[in-house]
Amino acid sequence: MEKYDIYLVEDEENLSEVLKAYMQKEGWNVTVFDNGDAAVDAVADKPHLWVLDIMLPGTDGYQVLKAIKNEEDTPVIFISARDQDLDRVLGLEMGSDDYLSKPFLPQELIIRVKKILNRVYGSSTSDVQKVELNAYTIDPIGRTIIDTEENNEAVDLTTKEMDLMLLLSAEIGKAFSREKIIEHVWGDNYFGSERAVDDVVRRVRKKMPRIHLETLYGYGYRILSS
Template sequence: MYHIYLVEDEANLSEVLKAYMEKEGWSVTIFDNGDDAVKAVETPPHLWVLDIMLPGTDGYHILKEIRQQEGDVPVIFISARDQDLDRVLGLEMGSDDYLAKPFLPQELIIRAKKLLSRVYGEENTEAKKVELNEYTIDPQARTVVDQESDEQIELTTKEMDLILLLTEDVGKALSREEIIENVWGENYFGSERAVDDVVRRVRKKMPRIHLETLYGYGYRVLSS
């Protein structure tokens, strides 16, 4: 069961959103001010739904705390302020999606489902394990095990998403744009260099992986 932290000071809206999310079988904890939400950062949920304008600590500061404490937990920003400015600032600071008020509750559910699926994988799917360069990659468990040491390699969410994407079809070249869309999402506004940074970290953690650079285009994983 997914656990959602909903940080929203409008009581009517938060209760409506909670009801919609609970219909999906999700557990929801509501915070009506930023100060209480900051205290909860140390026990991260599967997803934050975070308003920007809050009593006490604002959403920007909470997002900063989330990224410092547990950098890969997905965050959806919601705001009724300057939509373009908030969207750009939120995404640049590390939010994964953005919704401008007013919005339909079902729109939040659709976006949350898509984000949860992308980050944690589809529930109840039987994706096959991939054995590659003496690594066992398990899409369902979202783990990578080094066969030489029989130890699990600790990967961040983005590193795991990249490996799973590139090993869906070994040998297939993917452009940086395709990787951005699949790993960061369609609303990502940052630099494509983020892809290069994640690739660099993956190569360091998985030195035997044959992750080939296609200069001026993107990357692919080869079997040998």
């Protein structure tokens, strides 16, 4: 079982204890913060996922989310009991990956967390093979890409850039629509323009100049072997 690190930011002690217990039953390592300032101080730890309340003493959830996304594109589930529509839109626009409105069942959070962990970090089975492509070694299990022409240095990609590369490199030559890419990289709750895909592609091309990442105008993208 994969030992994921989950950071839960929730100032309601009873709720945080219940949610922590449910997540620990899944085998995850759960760290709880009861205020936004402590959460911001822990952003550099780079856990696998944040579960983040909006209403917090001190630094609020929006500022914590901003700090998380400034550090790395770690997935975040927003939770709130305030104006649901407004919080959902603002949270998704700022980069949260999912949203839950209070009250909710702990089992619902577990389902959402599992879905995001599976989407972002994928399968942990040993039969997933590394991909050698244009002097890059792509490791889907470790979520790393090594540049063998540059002293075996790791290519520094954000979570969404890595998700895009793992999706396209898993099936060389297959065309993926922007809609399919959004579904895989951003998830079902994405609320924004398909142009976000183009921005991620542009950044990947800059960081991995030897990758033949082809544009299919009016449709999407694919990676070719040469």
